[in-house]
Amino acid sequence: MIRAVLFDLDGTLLPLDQDELIKEYIRLLKTSYARLGYDSDILEKATWAGFFAMMKNDGRQTNQELFWKEFSGYCGRPQYEDKDRFDQFYGDEFNGLRAVCGFNPAIKELVMNIKARGLRTAIATSPVFPDVAQESRIRWAGFEVSDFEFYTSYENVRSCKPSPAYFTEVAGRLGVPPEECLMVGNDADEDTAASAVGMKVFILTDCLINRHGRDISGIPRGGLPKLREYIDSLTGGSYDV
Numbered sequence: 001m002i003r004a005v006l007f008d009l010d011g012t013l014l015p016l017d018q019d020e021l022i023k024e025y026i027r028l029l030k031t032s033y034a035r036l037g038y039d040s041d042i043l044e045k046a047t048w049a050g051f052f053a054m055m056k057n058d059g060r061q062t063n064q065e066l067f068w069k070e071f072s073g074y075c076g077r078p079q080y081e082d083k084d085r086f087d088q089f090y091g092d093e094f095n096g097l098r099a100v101c102g103f104n105p106a107i108k109e110l111v112m113n114i115k116a117r118g119l120r121t122a123i124a125t126s127p128v129f130p131d132v133a134q135e136s137r138i139r140w141a142g143f144e145v146s147d148f149e150f151y152t153s154y155e156n157v158r159s160c161k162p163s164p165a166y167f168t169e170v171a172g173r174l175g176v177p178p179e180e181c182l183m184v185g186n187d188a189d190e191d192t193a194a195s196a197v198g199m200k201v202f203i204l205t206d207c208l209i210n211r212h213g214r215d216i217s218g219i220p221r222g223g224l225p226k227l228r229e230y231i232d233s234l235t236g237g238s239y240d241v
Contacts, residue, residue: 002200002234004176005114006167007148008185009125009134011207013111014141015102018209024100032089036082038075046074051128055160063127063154090133098140104206106224108142113228115147117237123151124170124183126161126190130154150174162193171197182234184227188214202230 007013010021029047030040050067057066072079115121123138134153135145145151150173152166159166171178179198185191188203188210195201203221210216220230 001180001236002119002182002231003180004120004122004171004174005182005184005231006122006124006170006194006199007111008183008187008191009123009137009141011186011209012184012204013107013123013143014137015104015207016100017207020100021097024097025094028093028096029089032093033082033085036085042075046071049074054128054154055163057159057163059158059165062156062158063160064130067128067154087130087132090130090136094133095136098136101140103140103142104224105142110224110228111143111147114231117235119235120174120176121148122170122174123148124161124167124185125152127152127154127157127166128160131156161187161190164193164196167194167197167199171199182231188212188216192216192219200234202227 010016010018026044026047030043033043034040050071053066053070054063057063068079068083072081111121123134125134125137129137131153134151138145138148138151150170152170157166157169159169167183168178171181174181177198178194181194182200182202183191183194184202184204186204186207186209188208189212191203192201192214201219203216203219204223204227205221206223220226
């Protein structure tokens with residue numbers, strides 16, 4: 001039995017082509033920061049350096065602290081000097097990425113059904129963006145932030161996928177043992193890592209990412225109908241609540 005379902009965002013609740021999203025994200029970021037006098041190539045390298053630093057977080061700092069330490073050092077500017085402008089970007093220009101994202105109303109129906117069964121829900125997405133960006137992306141998928149008990153952002157966690165510490169941290173924030181959680185995602189590497197801490201995993205294949213050709217034949221997977229069936233099997237209930 002499970003008590004909580006954790007959902008990835010990009011490619012899971014929010015249908016999209018990740019490569020296209022990243023390309024457009026970098027373009028928007030360069031355009032925005034050019035107004036502050038940033039060299040576009042240095043900006044891109046600094047942003048990626050910040051992202052990679054967060055992915056290696058050992059838990060001693062928040063992801064936000066790590067990002068700005070790396071980003072500012074790479075750009076040769078005081079830490080947090082342009083954080084206000086960065087936050088403004090995520091509250092404004094960042095929303096232009098909505099145009100490269102899809103929308104699937106059936107996924108909201110599924111989440112609402114899960115909640116109607118008394119299961120708890122959280123967003124376990126890569127915490128490399130600030131709160132304002134994560135909340136925008138949740139809304140792009142057709143949800144309200146209040147539809148979930150918790151979502152990860154670079155302010156509120158000290159780890160990243162695929163580190164087992166990330167999944168332990170999310171379960172801890174919910175107060176639910178990892179073995180009573182189901183992780184639903186689309187990344188064959190990042191989301192299956194949840195099994196290392198005892199979480200059950202379902203891979204949603206509609207926007208599957210499998211960079212290394214990992215064999216996922218032994219992992220529950222498929223489209224939304226298969227996900228409904230799998231949750232039924234874990235809860236002893238029926239989708240038609």
